[in-house]
Amino acid sequence: MLTAPIPGAAQPQLDAPATPTVAQTGSAHYRFERFNVPSADGKRMYDIQVGIPKRSVPARGFPVVYMLDGGAAIDALDEPLLARLDQGGSPPVLVAIGYAGHPRFDTDARAFDYTPADAAKAQVVDDRGRPGGGASAFLALIETGIKPRVRKLVRIDRRRQTLWGHSYGGLLVVHAATGKHADFQQFAAADPALWWNYGSALRGAQAFAAQKAHRPRSISIMVGGSEQPSGNARPGMRGAMRLSVPASAIRVLAEKLGASGHHIRFARCEGVSHGAMFRISLVRSLLDVATNAESIDALSCPADAPPL
Numbered sequence: 001m002l003t004a005p006i007p008g009a010a011q012p013q014l015d016a017p018a019t020p021t022v023a024q025t026g027s028a029h030y031r032f033e034r035f036n037v038p039s040a041d042g043k044r045m046y047d048i049q050v051g052i053p054k055r056s057v058p059a060r061g062f063p064v065v066y067m068l069d070g071g072a073a074i075d076a077l078d079e080p081l082l083a084r085l086d087q088g089g090s091p092p093v094l095v096a097i098g099y100a101g102h103p104r105f106d107t108d109a110r111a112f113d114y115t116p117a118d119a120a121k122a123q124v125v126d127d128r129g130r131p132g133g134g135a136s137a138f139l140a141l142i143e144t145g146i147k148p149r150v151r152k153l154v155r156i157d158r159r160r161q162t163l164w165g166h167s168y169g170g171l172l173v174v175h176a177a178t179g180k181h182a183d184f185q186q187f188a189a190a191d192p193a194l195w196w197n198y199g200s201a202l203r204g205a206q207a208f209a210a211q212k213a214h215r216p217r218s219i220s221i222m223v224g225g226s227e228q229p230s231g232n233a234r235p236g237m238r239g240a241m242r243l244s245v246p247a248s249a250i251r252v253l254a255e256k257l258g259a260s261g262h263h264i265r266f267a268r269c270e271g272v273s274h275g276a277m278f279r280i281s282l283v284r285s286l287l288d289v290a291t292n293a294e295s296i297d298a299l300s301c302p303a304d305a306p307p308l
Helices: 070-076 079-087 107-113 135-153 168-177 196-209 235-243 249-259 277-290
Strands: 030-038 045-053 062-067 093-099 156-166 186-190 218-224 263-269
Touching: 030 079, 030 135, 045 070, 045 079, 045 135, 062 135, 062 277, 070 093, 070 277, 079 277, 093 135, 107 135, 107 168, 135 156, 135 168, 156 168, 156 277, 168 186, 168 196, 168 218, 186 277, 196 235, 196 249, 218 249, 218 277, 249 263
Parallel strands: 062 093, 062 156, 156 186, 186 218, 218 263
Antiparallel strands: 030 045, 045 093
16 A cells, blocks of 8 residues: 555535636647437437547557546546656546536536445435446446447547546545456556445445456555544534445455456555645546556555646
């Protein structure tokens, strides 16, 4: 386990970015395409932005990173970062999966899409009353509705597909990595909300970790802050659900997954807030793919990735 001191920051802003994104202003290193995909139930429209490196396509295609909370992920990119990805030698295609009409986050939609169903309950809701349980349908949509569209735009190396997410997105990444829900070779989770539904997804991941790995998964996990109960500071606002799982649960899960034969990379970024982990973890994940570092054991918290 690696730690690195980085100043904390407030929660990421939920409203529109104050300035145009690099996808709008243009880049010397990437070109951007955009399309929409409806949800299977017709209740949500996904805004897909695809960043494609401006270099010759490798024979096997480019690696690809699918980024949840795509509007905020695009806003976290800048030209210096895209230049570093290009200089890394293996720049990935960037697929930002956002929500039409919501430039950064759609809190209700992500609460549904990024959370798994619970067989013991007809409906699951989070601690703010937002319905959940749409993870399987959302992951299926990525496979059947988004990936084929991306492959029409650019050749993809299907041996190097990464799924990245933060908070509820991190929960979805853990769920996908420890189940049979998605065709990815690398999974990158930041501050996954394992407390959701009183830890039901955590228990599923623990059951997966208890089995010997016949097909080892490659999972990177980054967390911020210290291992204190996640709701201690403001229990009235966070609610019992967020207090139901100790903050150490993700570290313990990572250790168990590693012991069962999976390739696990874990880093705790000391002094970093939950919101700041969004960009810090995204930058680390993108740079690791660009430099072919996904397979190494070390995972560090980049000190040069300022928060949103």
